[in-house]
Amino acid sequence: MRKTPVTPVQVTGTVLTTRRVDAYHALTVVAPGIAERFRPGHFVAVAVGGAQTSMLTRRAFSVHDVKPDYGGTVEFVFAARGPGTAWLAERRARDTLDLVGPLGRPFPLPRDPVNCVLVGGEYGSATLFAVADALQQRGCRVDFVLGAASADRVFGALRARRMGETTTLTTEDGSLGLRGRVTDVLPGVIADVRADAVYACGPMPMLRGVTAVAVEFDIPVQVAVEERMACGVGVCMTCVLPVIGDDGVTRMVRSCVEGPVFRGERVRFDDVGTIPFDALGAPGGGSRNNVG
Amino acid sequence: MSVDMRTYLGHVELINPITTAAGCAASGSELAQFFDLGRIGALTTRSITMAPRAGRPTPRMAETPSGMLNAVGLQGPGVDAFLERELPWLAQRSVRTVVSIGGGTVAEYTALARRLTDAPGVSAVEVNLSCPNIEDRGRVFARDGAASAEVVASVRSVMRYDVPVVAKLSPDVVDIVSVARACVDGGADALSMINNPLGMSIDTEAMRPSLAAVTGGLSGPAIRPLAVRCVWQVHAALPGVPIIGMGGVLTGRDAFEFILAGACVVAVGTALFHDPYACLRILRELEELLAARGFHRLADAVGLAHRPPGAPTRHRIDLEESSL
Numbered sequence: 001m002r003k004t005p006v007t008p009v010q011v012t013g014t015v016l017t018t019r020r021v022d023a024y025h026a027l028t029v030v031a032p033g034i035a036e037r038f039r040p041g042h043f044v045a046v047a048v049g050g051a052q053t054s055m056l057t058r059r060a061f062s063v064h065d066v067k068p069d070y071g072g073t074v075e076f077v078f079a080a081r082g083p084g085t086a087w088l089a090e091r092r093a094r095d096t097l098d099l100v101g102p103l104g105r106p107f108p109l110p111r112d113p114v115n116c117v118l119v120g121g122e123y124g125s126a127t128l129f130a131v132a133d134a135l136q137q138r139g140c141r142v143d144f145v146l147g148a149a150s151a152d153r154v155f156g157a158l159r160a161r162r163m164g165e166t167t168t169l170t171t172e173d174g175s176l177g178l179r180g181r182v183t184d185v186l187p188g189v190i191a192d193v194r195a196d197a198v199y200a201c202g203p204m205p206m207l208r209g210v211t212a213v214a215v216e217f218d219i220p221v222q223v224a225v226e227e228r229m230a231c232g233v234g235v236c237m238t239c240v241l242p243v244i245g246d247d248g249v250t251r252m253v254r255s256c257v258e259g260p261v262f263r264g265e266r267v268r269f270d271d272v273g274t275i276p277f278d279a280l281g282a283p284g285g286g287s288r289n290n291v292g
Numbered sequence: 293m294s295v296d297m298r299t300y301l302g303h304v305e306l307i308n309p310i311t312t313a314a315g316c317a318a319s320g321s322e323l324a325q326f327f328d329l330g331r332i333g334a335l336t337t338r339s340i341t342m343a344p345r346a347g348r349p350t351p352r353m354a355e356t357p358s359g360m361l362n363a364v365g366l367q368g369p370g371v372d373a374f375l376e377r378e379l380p381w382l383a384q385r386s387v388r389t390v391v392s393i394g395g396g397t398v399a400e401y402t403a404l405a406r407r408l409t410d411a412p413g414v415s416a417v418e419v420n421l422s423c424p425n426i427e428d429r430g431r432v433f434a435r436d437g438a439a440s441a442e443v444v445a446s447v448r449s450v451m452r453y454d455v456p457v458v459a460k461l462s463p464d465v466v467d468i469v470s471v472a473r474a475c476v477d478g479g480a481d482a483l484s485m486i487n488n489p490l491g492m493s494i495d496t497e498a499m500r501p502s503l504a505a506v507t508g509g510l511s512g513p514a515i516r517p518l519a520v521r522c523v524w525q526v527h528a529a530l531p532g533v534p535i536i537g538m539g540g541v542l543t544g545r546d547a548f549e550f551i552l553a554g555a556c557v558v559a560v561g562t563a564l565f566h567d568p569y570a571c572l573r574i575l576r577e578l579e580e581l582l583a584a585r586g587f588h589r590l591a592d593a594v595g596l597a598h599r600p601p602g603a604p605t606r607h608r609i610d611l612e613e614s615s616l
Contacts, residue, residue: 008325010567054561056359056360056565057355100473100568138543230360235568237352238350251346273349275349
């Protein structure tokens with residue numbers, strides 16, 4: 001099945017560069033221990049607020065880029081939404097950051113050179129470029145579909161154009177590319193490039209739509225989910241979602257340890273935010289008889 | 293100069309006073325990626341229930357000032373899977389394990405204790421009394437001294453004689469001392485306090501409660517003064533009973549505060565989410581603090597803040613401590 005996860009490390013990394021990318025921020029941090037263990041799809045959990053912080057939960061971000069400079073750097077992309085990400089957005093070069101990583105299960109990659117469509121929503125596309133790189137090294141064809149609400153929230157369009165055979169952009173307000181959502185153009189792209197597999201990262205509703213399209217075409221889809229986490233290492237049990245296991249039993253699994261990458265058709269998107277009645281251990285004894 | 297950090301939980305010797313708090317270390321293997329679990333006094337499991345539990349819907353967590361709210365709902369694999377996989381995994385690595393148990397009826401607690409009594413690798417059993425009592429209109433056991441005592445007594449009666457039974461108390465009560473006394477009278481060998489007080493936050497963007505379960509347990513430094521007060525009151529009333537103190541321990545100084553208030557063991561919970569190495573860091577900081585104040589033994593500091601004004605700090609005052 002899947003390879004065993006790598007062992008994460010905690011490092012105090014030095015910020016190398018910070019940049020604004022339209023509506024987002026990108027931080028590059030010197031973190032050799034994390035960079036050398038990184039595989040596409042991994043994420044990092046970042047402590048925010050400094051030593052005397054009153055913000056005790058870590059913020060999880062998927063890794064956008066890993067470079068060998070200074071022994072190894074990792075870059076992650078985020079939107080300044082609350083006090084924690086606002087604090088991160090204020091970091092400058094030479095500040096230190098406390099990171100734990102690499103965390104989670106990375107994207108499984110095909111053994112053979114096949115055609116892959118990479119679908120990114122908002123800054124979820126950040127995690128796709130390392131995937132694209134790994135796929136191209138295996139001789140795969142890579143095409144991108146990136147979308148967001150507006151032009152300033154589409155992340156990595158230029159890079160996608162450089163890397164992908166084709167890049168299709170969508171915005172809900174029509175300010176960039178086609179007006180609409182990624183799921184509007186995805187069937188056409190899959191058909192045109194004769195895609196064998198789909199990789200996706202972005203908001204839950206988008207992943208749900210992308211999975212539906214891939215299922216329609218009967219091709220495998222790997223999704224990286226975004227769930228709110230407190231620790232990122234699997235001890236707080238707050239980032240669960242209902243996923244169907246190999247045995248057909250639905251379990252509430254942690255997106256930080258068992259995920260964030262899942263086979264799309266295994267995630268019960270319609271039931272996220274609930275405990276499905278037939279989940280293992282659901283109130284009223286769902287699946288109680290097939291405890292494996 | 294090194295400090296003798298050994299402590300006792302009932303008659304069980306721990307190499308140091310730092311443990312994980314129930315429900316904050318999952319199955320143990322997650323933290324073992326970061327450090328050797330044998331280096332902390334003990335690991336406390338999440339609350340084990342008879343049947344597997346899926347827990348509560350998400351969102352289960354909300355960050356609050358210096359703390360967080362959680363409503364996980366005792367998600368876990370159930371006692372069979374725990375005894376089959378998780379406990380043996382800990383036992384093989386010689387991790388001293390405090391097994392937390394949770395149930396909705398006295399019979400369920402008793403059945404759990406019976407399942408644990410012949411399992412190898414159980415150093416102590418912690419009775420999570422903050423579960424809703426199914427038989428009593430969903431009222432939480434911990435809010436009622438008699439109900440708590442009944443659970444503790446039944447667990448004590450079936451548990452192996454050499455495994456201490458610890459009662460975990462909630463601060464959401466009128467008088468924590470009376471609940472503590474009832475539990476000790478019911479046969480508790482030690483007390484652990486505090487469980488999460490109940491809190492709530494509202495998402496002002498969505499204008500809805502932040503948690504799917506509406507209310508959740510408040511944890512982190514926000515509750516430390518409340519926890520220290522509870523430990524202080526119970527230690528003053530029952531000086532001979534060992535106390536596992538917990539609630540917002542983030543640093544060695546915080547752990548020392550609990551020890552001075554009367555705890556002989558200190559559990560680390562929410563801090564683990566912030567820093568997977570929190571237990572070892574807190575242990576090191578605590579040892580340095582004790583050494584800096586001239587202590588040779590941790591035991592000499594337990595409950596020391598209770599000494600009368602003007603009494604010397606270096607000589608143990610006779611509080612009839614049976615715990616050490």
